[in-house]
Amino acid sequence: MEHSNKYIFIxxxxxxxxxxxxxxxxxxxxxxxxxxxxRIEKMQNILSSVNVSxxxxxxxxxxxxxxxxxxxxxxxxxxxxxxENDAEKVFAIELANEFKKPADQQILPVYTASLDNGxxxxxxxxxxxxxxxxxxxYISFKTDFNTIVGTxxxxxxxxxxxxxxxxxxxxxxxxxxxTIFDQEGKFTSIQIIKxxxxxxxxxxxxxxxxxxxxxxxxxxxxxxxxxNYQAYxxxxxxx
Amino acid sequence: xxxxxxxxxxxxxxxxxxxxxxxxxFNLENPITVQVLGICSALAVTVxxxxxxxxxxxxxxxxxxxxxxxxxxxxTIPSRIRIIVQLVVVAALVIIVDQLLKAYVxxxxxxxxxxxxxIITNCILMGRLEAYxxxxxxxPSFVDGIGNGLGYGMILVIVAFxxxxxxxxxxxxxxxxxxxxxxxxxxxxxxxxLPPMALITxxxxxxxxxxxxxxxxxx
Numbered sequence: 001m002e003h004s005n006k007y008i009f010i011x012x013x014x015x016x017x018x019x020x021x022x023x024x025x026x027x028x029x030x031x032x033x034x035x036x037x038x039r040i041e042k043m044q045n046i047l048s049s050v051n052v053s054x055x056x057x058x059x060x061x062x063x064x065x066x067x068x069x070x071x072x073x074x075x076x077x078x079x080x081x082x083x084e085n086d087a088e089k090v091f092a093i094e095l096a097n098e099f100k101k102p103a104d105q106q107i108l109p110v111y112t113a114s115l116d117n118g119x120x121x122x123x124x125x126x127x128x129x130x131x132x133x134x135x136x137x138y139i140s141f142k143t144d145f146n147t148i149v150g151t152x153x154x155x156x157x158x159x160x161x162x163x164x165x166x167x168x169x170x171x172x173x174x175x176x177x178x179t180i181f182d183q184e185g186k187f188t189s190i191q192i193i194k195x196x197x198x199x200x201x202x203x204x205x206x207x208x209x210x211x212x213x214x215x216x217x218x219x220x221x222x223x224x225x226x227x228n229y230q231a232y233x234x235x236x237x238x239x
Numbered sequence: 240x241x242x243x244x245x246x247x248x249x250x251x252x253x254x255x256x257x258x259x260x261x262x263x264x265f266n267l268e269n270p271i272t273v274q275v276l277g278i279c280s281a282l283a284v285t286v287x288x289x290x291x292x293x294x295x296x297x298x299x300x301x302x303x304x305x306x307x308x309x310x311x312x313x314x315t316i317p318s319r320i321r322i323i324v325q326l327v328v329v330a331a332l333v334i335i336v337d338q339l340l341k342a343y344v345x346x347x348x349x350x351x352x353x354x355x356x357x358i359i360t361n362c363i364l365m366g367r368l369e370a371y372x373x374x375x376x377x378x379p380s381f382v383d384g385i386g387n388g389l390g391y392g393m394i395l396v397i398v399a400f401x402x403x404x405x406x407x408x409x410x411x412x413x414x415x416x417x418x419x420x421x422x423x424x425x426x427x428x429x430x431x432x433l434p435p436m437a438l439i440t441x442x443x444x445x446x447x448x449x450x451x452x453x454x455x456x457x458x
Contacts (some may be wrong), residue, residue: 002318003317003318003319008317011316011317011324012323016327019327019328022335023334026338027338030338030342033342034341034342034345037341037342038345
């Protein structure tokens with residue numbers, strides 16, 4: 001069937017308008033539910049870095065659990081001073097956006113958690129590059145800002161079975177109890193060692209065989225992000 | 240279903256012809272193994288059963304409704320821009336499915352990530368729209384979409400079953416290979432997790448299917 005040009009133009013205009021309106025309606029209607037999911041996932045990630053698993057807990061309860069464990073949230077700058085006290089605002093900070101700003105305008109979150117055994121842990125977000133895309137995570141320290149309580153890593157699209165293993169417990173668990181400063185107090189960060197870290201290495205964990213670039217990416221991410229927190233950590237240690 | 244058969248001169252809802260539309264994609268006209276459409280996503284989302292099932296359902300819904308919409312509009316669609324119209328309808332449906340997944344089954348939507356978006360380019364959709372919906376009434380087109388979506392989904396689930404079982408020793412996320420096997424030296428086959436083994440699994444399925452169905456054997 002042949003149609004005139006006029007018909008074709010009107011047809012396409014009407015079609016595009018109808019579809020655009022319906023898509024907008026759907027997007028606006030579903031946005032609150034989608035944003036909740038993202039918030040709750042972030043809470044789950046933060047909690048899992050202090051070894052509180054919320055995987056099998058209904059989403060609604062995660063918020064309560066989060067508020068029970070996380071006692072304070074502050075935003076600091078590169079000089080280690082607290083510049084933002086509003087927990088909601090700091091929670092909304094995305095490191096990906098912060099890293100686009102000049103260093104002196106960046107705000108870095110620090111979450112304080114009060115654990116079941118009465119200890120306090122400080123949680124810092126991490127973000128870096130893997131092989132195919134971004135990797136991110138959280139790392140938590142005891143009050144000495146040296147001993148790792150737990151870590152949580154995730155990735156956008158690392159190779160399944162290889163780099164993607166960074167979010168598995170066999171990779172994350174060995175970080176527990178490792179330290180990021182040597183005996184002289186020099187910053188060593190954590191080395192992710194190909195072929196396996198010796199048991200007596202306080203700063204090393206095993207790399208993933210076949211996932212070298214992702215492993216290196218995680219190592220660099222921890223080093224870079226913790227470097228940003230150096231001033232804050234030094235100030236906290238003096239107190 | 241068969242009660243409808245006697246209703247006047249109108250074609251019954253589930254006539255033999257319509258039922259064939261539902262059944263054929265499972266064997267003689269399977270989109271993946273016979274028409275070799277939609278291979279890309281069959282390789283990508285079949286590492287585990289759960290995303291495979293969700294992907295199968297999403298594709299079924301999108302194929303069925305895009306077939307229905309295109310078929311209802313088929314007399315008004317100018318033939319010169321028909322592919323564009325088809326694409327716009329498919330793209331809109333896919334975005335709606337994606338938004339729904341993000342809002343209600345967030346974990347699954349994270350696993351499927353880009354593949355939901357890729358439904359838009361899934362050859363099965365365009366294939367069915369061009370080959371069937373543009374020339375048939377809405378109801379048979381809708382059934383054709385469901386049939387093809389399910390025929391595609393069936394292969395996805397079979398492939399995912401073997402890949403998950405052999406690749407990680409689980410079925411639908413539950414461990415089925417007992418720990419004692421691992422203790423006595425059994426290891427999951429890491430190859431099964433990677434896409435090449437999905438292609439080989441599909442190849443084996445095609446082989447089995449062809450050897451069992453004489454109609455598909457080339458002379």
